[in-house]
Amino acid sequence: MASTLSPNRLSVQNAPPRSSHSSSPSLGGETLRSRADSTISCADTVVRSRANSAATTTKAVYDDVSVADALNPDARNEDDFIVQDNKFAFSPGQLNKMQNPKSLAAFQALGGLHGLERGLRTDLTAGLSVDEGHLEGTISFQEATSSENSHSKQQLSSITETPTSETDSQFQDRIRIFSQNRLPARKSTGFLKLLWLAYNDKIIILLTIAAIVSLSLGIYETVSGGSGVDWVEGVAICVAILIVTVVTAANDWQKERQFAKLNKRVFFDITVGDVLHLEPGDSIPADGVLISGHGIKCDESSATGESDQMKKTDGYEAWRQITNGTATKKLDPFMISGGKVLEGVGTFLVTSVGRYSTYGRILLSLQENNDPTPLQVKLGKLANWIGWLGSGFIAQLPDNPGSPAHKGKEFVDILIVAVTVIVVAIPGELSVSSMLQ
Numbered sequence: 001m002a003s004t005l006s007p008n009r010l011s012v013q014n015a016p017p018r019s020s021h022s023s024s025p026s027l028g029g030e031t032l033r034s035r036a037d038s039t040i041s042c043a044d045t046v047v048r049s050r051a052n053s054a055a056t057t058t059k060a061v062y063d064d065v066s067v068a069d070a071l072n073p074d075a076r077n078e079d080d081f082i083v084q085d086n087k088f089a090f091s092p093g094q095l096n097k098m099q100n101p102k103s104l105a106a107f108q109a110l111g112g113l114h115g116l117e118r119g120l121r122t123d124l125t126a127g128l129s130v131d132e133g134h135l136e137g138t139i140s141f142q143e144a145t146s147s148e149n150s151h152s153k154q155q156l157s158s159i160t161e162t163p164t165s166e167t168d169s170q171f172q173d174r175i176r177i178f179s180q181n182r183l184p185a186r187k188s189t190g191f192l193k194l195l196w197l198a199y200n201d202k203i204i205i206l207l208t209i210a211a212i213v214s215l216s217l218g219i220y221e222t223v224s225g226g227s228g229v230d231w232v233e234g235v236a237i238c239v240a241i242l243i244v245t246v247v248t249a250a251n252d253w254q255k256e257r258q259f260a261k262l263n264k265r266v267f268f269d270i271t272v273g274d275v276l277h278l279e280p281g282d283s284i285p286a287d288g289v290l291i292s293g294h295g296i297k298c299d300e301s302s303a304t305g306e307s308d309q310m311k312k313t314d315g316y317e318a319w320r321q322i323t324n325g326t327a328t329k330k331l332d333p334f335m336i337s338g339g340k341v342l343e344g345v346g347t348f349l350v351t352s353v354g355r356y357s358t359y360g361r362i363l364l365s366l367q368e369n370n371d372p373t374p375l376q377v378k379l380g381k382l383a384n385w386i387g388w389l390g391s392g393f394i395a396q397l398p399d400n401p402g403s404p405a406h407k408g409k410e411f412v413d414i415l416i417v418a419v420t421v422i423v424v425a426i427p428g429e430l431s432v433s434s435m436l437q
Contacts (some may be wrong), residue, residue: 015369042383062327063105070105071097080356087135087173089119090145095178095272095351097289099358102334104318104327111145112319113289116349124291124349127275128171135173171244177274181286181319181353183363189255191249198248204241211237214412233412258368274350276310278341286353289315293346303338303358310339314346338362 063070071094080093090110097106110116117124121141169175198204215234222231224384270276270286278284278296290296296312313333321327335348336361354360 005221013120017203023371029437031280047058060327061072062322063103065103067105067109070103083177086177087138088121088177089117089139089141090353092272092356096287096356099334099336099352100197100412101117102332104322104329104331107289107315107318107333109145111147112322113291114288114300115145116351120349120351122349124271124273124275125234128174128271132174133170136222144205156264174271178352179354179356180267180268181273181357182354183269183360188260189252191253193391194249194252194303195245198245198252202384204244207237207241210412212243217409217412219413259363260356270350272352272353275347276347276350278344278346279337280343280345282341284335284339284341286335286337287357288348288350288352290333290335290346290348291315293348294344294347297342298335298339299342300336300339302340303336304363309342312344312346315349 003092055215069182073093077093080096081091094106094110098110099291110119113124115197119141121139147222169426173343214237215231217235218231235320274286276285276288280294284298287432292313292314296313297309300310310332312335315333318327318331318333321331331374336359337352337357352358355364
């Protein structure tokens, strides 16, 4: 009589049929493989229930995400995953998932170095052909990442390159899809506009009002036979306002020039699929995966903030450890743009350039208008309160029996005291504001 199988019993997907009385040995909740397939991988273990035939995946021990989820697009970068008429197996967004942040699961999902070689239609030894122009044919994601569908170099060359003609530019399709290793040019802001933007601050406007009132009263009292120095206070406030606005505008203008210089330092003639050589002292111009190298250590503090020297492992060794189940989170075959080679020599495959690279994203974020900082929000609220209090004081001026000069002097004194309270209540406000701007 045939035995009845439990609906909760799990078996390895696509496993060979077994006899009804033989059960699958398990260890720690994972079904053991047969001796013919005894290599246990740290990749996602896929099991299927006979009751509902639903597949479940577990996270890889060398990454925080599973291989199945490693290439899922982020909400803010969904457009990087959509490419019209893509001649390659991968989109810029999928390639960027390896470095942002570093992900061995994404490296495995893309098929390792061999998958990148096929998907990017390049050669890990010779790199790109200088005669490449418009590309003919396409290669799918499955064809590039499948270990069973390994293309020979002769097969790849038949679909990779078409010689450039007089009308075609070099690497036309490659640049169209993956962009160039340069950032979009930003129109520089003139110094006068920066000066106006620096002046449009509520505290500066309040000080301007105080300066006008104080200067007017000082001139009036001087003409009326006063001491002759009553106008000095108003002039001093005007000079302080001028110094603050000019210094702020000069700092912003200097940042504009520094950003333009950083953009000029980028190597423009690098594109995805290139193979670059590394030596000590080199600055890494683009993101990529190490192909081969000896004792390579990099300083990535400018891109990641990590002060430790990052030891690099070539992509072949990383793939071997992933398939053998010995990979850990410390395994690092990724080259980050903006880093610097401290030791060792080697070669790496370029996978992201320009605005898709790590360094490019950092520079682009500096171009965006930042939201007001908590300090700036607090200063704005205090300025609003001072404005309302000043309005209340002005409303009481008709009932004040003093002379017009006396009323104006009281108004200026109250306003200056209020601004002084702001500066005292927030220590270092001037220096912090200059640094944040």
